[in-house]
Amino acid sequence: MRILLVALLLLAGCSGSNNQAVSYFHIETPRPFGYVIGDEIPQRIIIETRPDVTLQTASLPAKGPINRWLNLNRISVINTGQHYQIDLLYQVFYAPLEVKMLTLPGFKVLLKQGEQTDSQIIPDWSFNLSPLRELAVRKSDDGEYMRPDAAPSLLPNTLNVYGLVVSLCLAFLIAAYLCFLYGYFPKLLRRTLFKQALRKIEALSKSDMDQALTTVHQALNSLYRQPLFHNQLSHFFQLNPQYQQMSSELDWFFTYSNRYFFTSGMVVVQLDLEKLKELCKQCRKIERGSQ
Amino acid sequence: MIRTLRHNMIWGALAFSIIAVIFHACSLYSVYRENQLIVQLIAGRDVDVNNVVSGPPELRLARALYFKQKHRYDDALSTLSLILDKGDRHFQAQARYNLGNLYLEQAVEKVEAMHMNEALPLAGLAKQTYRQALALDSQNWDAKYNLEVAMRLLPEMDRVNSSDDNQNSQKAQFWTTVPGFPRGLP
Structure with a gap:
């Protein structure tokens, strides 16, 4: 008999395990005071169910008016496994004459496990609502005081201003580049004549002496705006006095060029090419204004 | 061939940017004109109805405000209901x-x-x-x-959650x- 009693007690102890459908339940609510008419009140409900238990979303309150002074503007359910997060957004439209306590009505959430149904009660939640308007009537010159109409805001033009500035800058830059390509900036071009010539000569060897001389001639012709010959050097220096310091080098250049192109049997040495490059370098310095 | 293509593309980009300049300048002028109309209506001066019909909803809102200032409630109501x-x-x-x-x-x-x-x-x-x-x-x-x-x-x-209100509901109503x-x- 005693053994039977102990066995029964053990059995009762084992069968007393927790078999509720909800393993965790929590409600997050904001401050319960300081609300006025038209305010929105959020409420978050966290429910964690036991395995195989599902929450019946149809048992949740529907979006829309709950009663005459309370609206449910938004309801969303986020379900991750057995974890349910229910977000509710109420809006209150009650006009109290003094600070008044109101209650968000609770509801019952249904939970289903197989054929069995369980429920979780969401309790009422009370909060204080304050009036915006004094009880005594406030009169303005036009009669009953009320807030004035909302004047329409002026149309924004920021995007158009930005668009205009960007497109204007773009058009200006492209037009300037085209002008450069079409030679409408001769001064700008003349500032890179010897730079381009020097770049070409740097890549040449003494066997390409004819190309090197032609390149320097072309640079001088462009600067002079007509073919420049030896006897026109003095006029060239009058137009471009900054090149006066290069008179002896230029004199050598024209003499050498005459001999190279119009005398047979001339032998080109590396030193001549180096001298030509040095001439070009000096002219480049004058061109950019550093000498 | 590539140089010609590149050159034509530069001209195309210039044409595109000039069109963009014209478009934004026109839009800016249009916004300026509509803002002037809104200011005029708020100041209590009516504007041509054709400008309002083809304009943005802000213009109609301003015109409704004008009608209300003039106590033309029906006109204000019909204007507001459109927007x-x-x-x-x-x-x-x-x-x-x-x-x-x-x-x-x-x-x-x-x-x-x-x-x-x-x-x-x-x-x-x-x-x-x-x-x-x-x-x-x-x-x-x-x-x-x-x-x-x-x-x-x-x-x-309706009265809410007050026992007194429930008791006197008929009277309160x-x-x-x-x-x-x-x-x-x-």
Whole structure:
């Protein structure tokens, strides 16, 4: 008999395990005071169910008016496994004459496990609502005081201003580049004549002496705006006095060029090419204004 | 071939940017003109109706304001009803708030003239539009204030969670439907 009693007690102890459908339940609510008419009140409900238990979303309150002074503007359910997060957004439209306590009505959430149904009660939640308007009537010159109409805001033009500035800058830059390509900036071009010539000569060897001389001639012709010959050097220096310091080098250049192109049997040495490059370098310095 | 193509592309980019300049300049001028019309209407001067018809909803809102200033309530109502669903949520709330003001102002005038039967539906419409405005923009404090004005003018019949209210519900219903503001404290 005693053994039977102990066995029964053990059995009762084992069968007393927790078999509720909800393993965790929590409600997050904001401050319960300081609300006025038209305010929105959020409420978050966290429910964690036991395995195989599902929450019946149809048992949740529907979006829309709950009663005459309370609206449910938004309801969303986020379900991750057995974890349910229910977000509710109420809006209150009650006009109290003094600070008044109101209650968000609770509801019952249904939970289903197989054929069995369980429920979780969401309790009422009370909060204080304050009036915006004094009880005594406030009169303005036009009669009953009320807030004035909302004047329409002026149309924004920021995007158009930005668009205009960007497109204007773009058009200006492209037009300037085209002008450069079409030679409408001769001064700008003349500032890179010897730079381009020097770049070409740097890549040449003494066997390409004819190309090197032609390149320097072309640079001088462009600067002079007509073919420049030896006897026109003095006029060239009058137009471009900054090149006066290069008179002896230029004199050598024209003499050498005459001999190279119009005398047979001339032998080109590396030193001549180096001298030509040095001439070009000096002219480049004058061109950019550093000498 | 590639050089020619590149050159043509540069000309194309220039043409495109010039078209963009013209487009933005025209848009800017159009916005300037419409803003001038809005300023003119707010100042109480009417504008050509054709400009309003082809203009943005802000222009209609300004014209409704002009009509209301001139006490042309029907014109203001028809103008506002055309733009209730235009623009973003903020603009829709603004249009509904002005519509609520239109109803409320008329309701107050009727109450002052002791025409209670005409004031009742107007106050009800005002409350409804303020609620809609607040549902769209719950931070509209002017709408909150004026909704409370409308609620005081025409109190709701329902009372909430108070045992006293439940006991006297019939009496409360009778008195709360009479429009009018409480004239001071007892």
